[in-house]
Amino acid sequence: MSATLDTHGHDDHDVHHHKETFVTKYIFSQDHKMIAKQYLITGTIMGVIGVLMSIMFRMQIAWPEKPNVLFEALLGKWAPDGVMDADIYLALVTIHGTIMVFFVLTAGLSGTFSNLLIPLQIGARDMASGFLNMISYWLFFVSSVIMVISLFVEAGPAAAGWTIYPPLSALPMAQGGSGMGMTLWLVSMAIFIASSLLGSLNYIVTIINLRTKGMSMTRLPLTIWAFFVTAILGVISFPVLLSAALLLIMDRSFGTSFFLSDIFIQGEVLHYQGGSPVLFEHLFWFLGHPEVYIVILPAMGLVSEIMATNSRKPIFGYRAMIMSILAIGFLSTIVWGHHMFISGMNPFLGSVFTFTTLLIAIPSAVKAFNWITTIWKGNLQLNPAMLFSIGFVSTFITGGLTGIILGDSALDINVHDTYFVVAHFHLVMGISALYGMFAGIYHWFPKMFGRMLNKNLGYLHFWVTAICAYGVFFPMHFIGMAGLPRRYYTNSNFPLFDDTANANVIITMFAIVGGLFQLVYLWNFFYSIFYGKKTTKNPWKSTTLEWTTEVKHIHGNWEGAIPHVHRWPYDYSNPFHDVDFIPQNVPMKEGEEELHH
């Protein structure tokens, strides 16, 4: 091994063996690979809770006010005689949304894969700060615990929707859940935001500073580009949510009037004067919109990588893909008002946001076309990860297209806050991003655990989930366009909507089957961690650096020197070579040129 330019003093440690205790290895680890797994496990557990909640409230919608043993068993006092209480319905919907968007799709997706892949794919020993990384995870853990604890509060958990608009979320007398439940929600989220920010800072610093020799920005796998832009988005937008939360805490506990004014409730006028709920909406959505791109961008990065590997050809339009990630990242910060078209804000603003929202459709379309062209004339290895990646593109297209309807302010008038919106965001986040996460797990499971997930169970998981996903969310568009509002405990008070009842039953049935079927995946996941077939070093024959490390995890990732990079990550089926693929660390041949622009 040649003497290498190791910028990190860290490297010298790795040849020695640290005396590791159980606690420093598995609990308070500073190793990015262990932290990735911690994020994944915690995210998975929160996901199970989120899915369980959704099954419950879907059952309530399908069979309203019918006594139900599941409710009785799980909801206790909130389901007297097995009939779900209206307040807890709203709480379930609220906590479901919060858990899924933040704890599963942000921490569980970004947290897992940014941690796992950044150092490995850029050729670094670990993150810039292993200590801060450990803190990020433990803050996430604490925020998860607090969120779960909030479920057991006497007056109920937060129940003002995951968007927690004041005054409903500010006034305990407006709703039971707006008491201690809301307080704990805010505390949990404040800690979550801290976790996220620390993580993002680590990712940005690591990507900028710790790339190995030869790993220029334009030789980075698309995963890294996605994680990089996601982290920057996080740093820009999460603090704004934190500020909204802090101002809300002040309105709730210190008598300020940032979001409140002219309120008469429970027989008396409250003292608040001069504030506006619309301000909260602006602050919330300034994060809220980038947040959904924070959810989808990493999934896009993972899918690009997986599709290239499994197509045995380069991702089509590598540079265009980078440009579109940058465009999506930038544009996502100027579209937030499309969540507020009928908030009462000046209609002119509505026009502005419609225009910017149109713009963001374009790089998204480019990416979709590029993925399709990637598989064109490929030699597709239809592994479960590849199926989920194809499913990602499919549902991203379907869900993204309805976004064009919603982004058009005039059209939003009649579908805002209806099931049309619910169908849209579930297709893009609940299905598409989730598929991206599954694809990542199936693909990088061998790297995380040294074993393979069962392939046949993976196929079963994909096809049943795909069928159920469509069965749940496709019909939902229709009942939304019929004017059926979201967040209704029951629709039976409106004979006008009686003809949507059947659709709701079908949706719920697909949801129950799909939700329960995830048990197959969970079994596969946990079983394979311990008893899965042991993997080889590079089971997918991929070009990126993480597959050059040994199967067994070591601190510092590479036994000896870190590999140097000589080429871009997509030399699959390169016509000037006999081999099927060329890893990034293989030097160029005499006279060989990089075969892309």
Next chain:
Amino acid sequence: MTALLTIIIVLFVAVAIWQLIKIFDLAQVGKTTSLVADDRDNKINGYMMMVFLAFIYIVTILSFWYLGDLPLVSNAASEHGPELDNLMIISMLLIFIVQTVTQYLLHYYAFKYRGETGKKALFYADNNTLEFIWTIIPTIVLAALIIYGLFTWNDIMNINEDEDPMVIELYAKQFQWTARYGGEDNVLGKANVRLIDIDKANILGVAEDDPNAQDDVVVSELHLPVGQQVVFKMRSQDVLHSAYMPHFRAQMNCVPGMVTQFGFTPTITTEDMRNSPDMIDKVQNINQIRIEKSKALTAEGEQPLDPYEFDYLLLCNKICGKSHYNMQMKIIVETQEEFDAWMAEQKSFPDSLNK
């Protein structure tokens, strides 16, 4: 006890599923299955891709067949409604074409290019012309769509005060709607929550000494004369609510501390809407469902459901607390004569107060 039994049953079901999975897995032992996809896997899943494409198309067709008359894209009861419905239909058509074509390409390619030992992929890294084409075409199409949309938005949101719209306040609170007419002078009296006096029955907090308030009329059922432009001034007493009137293609949040507004001209009377063919079908369908449901109810000794007759509705469409799901007000659109007759029967604001 029931709870305990339920948990035990759930556990048994979970164990059963676990066993089934284990059996399935053990049945794979002995077969030389590779850990990664082999030709056989690629073949099966490749074909499955086409099956799934068919599934997508079938679900789409079935949804249109069974649920296709649910969406509100025709028979709009306001002047701006048909323009909006047109925009919706065109937009939907557009995205459907894109959906059909792209899903086809994606799933067909996944099938056609399924991996086989011996085959080699094409090294095709980029093509700037293609990138340009599929950047510029979406841009042009979306731009056209959005420009059309913005014109429609402007038409709807810019209320031409010259046309002397009827001013009506929509007052939202947990969990009830109240409406207030400006009366003869068509000007609403000033109001604020600080003036609410429950004992006096001044539930909207209208300023009693305001001359404009003397002819105001407070009601709990909204009547509108057909063909007369109205502008709704929305207020909320406590939390965010949203005034959603789907048949008129109208919606606007009600924000405490702020007056928001939305205007439209109703064009179809309740009577005419009830007699329109689409509505007759819809109501018939709903009543059929209600009859079925009533059979089940009476069998359990419960009251049967009343038959449904169409009425325009104002619903709350922003989460506002426990009874958000039951916050509605009936809207009746009638001829000018009928409206005048109804208005003549209503008490003016001062007369409605408890002395």
